[in-house]
Amino acid sequence: MISQFCKWLDATPLSQTFQSLGWFVPTVQTVHILSIAVVMTSVGMLAGKLVRITGRNQTLSAMVSNIMPWVWWALAALLTTGSLLTVTEPARELLNSAFRAKMLMVLALAGILRLIQLRLRQDPDYWGRRRAAAGGLGAASLLLAVTIIVAGRWIAYI
Numbered sequence: 422m423i424s425q426f427c428k429w430l431d432a433t434p435l436s437q438t439f440q441s442l443g444w445f446v447p448t449v450q451t452v453h454i455l456s457i458a459v460v461m462t463s464v465g466m467l468a469g470k471l472v473r474i475t476g477r478n479q480t481l482s483a484m485v486s487n488i489m490p491w492v493w494w495a496l497a498a499l500l501t502t503g504s505l506l507t508v509t510e511p512a513r514e515l516l517n518s519a520f521r522a523k524m525l526m527v528l529a530l531a532g533i534l535r536l537i538q539l540r541l542r543q544d545p546d547y548w549g550r551r552r553a554a555a556g557g558l559g560a561a562s563l564l565l566a567v568t569i570i571v572a573g574r575w576i577a578y579i
Contacts, residue, residue, distance in 0.1 A: 427511040439509040453502040459495035463488045464566040471559025482545040489538050519579045523572035530565045
């Protein structure tokens with residue numbers, strides 16, 4: 422079923438147009454990579470704060486307030502650029518197990534980030550009272566971020 426969808430999408434005028442424009446894929450990939458950098462840098466900063474090895478001059482609540490708008494905008498850009506790249510080469514993405522794993526991990530990471538953000542909105546010291554949980558979420562988010570990057574690179578080789 423997915424294979425048939427990929428064939429159909431690949432044959433659409435939109436996909437054919439994207440494929441024929443020599444500048445399209447490199448431009449979209451550049452925006453995609455820059456958005457990855459924003460998300461991963463933000464996750465690294467937040468993870469360091471959660472595991473209590475960085476960010477001692479700023480509260481977690483202040484850091485999350487400063488970082489999360491950038492993360493959500495970058496994730497929106499990633500969704501947009503990733504969708505455009507998928508329209509351009511649907512089978513390369515949708516039939517690839519590394520792509521599917523990457524998407525599940527992105528959802529998990531977004532869920533962790535949203536959980537952190539929501540708990541802090543309700544109670545600015547929520548994670549301060551739950552240091553072990555905060556450290557676990559920090560470590561998990563950093564591990565997910567690195568694994569997402571690895572899975573993204575593997576898409577080209579599987």
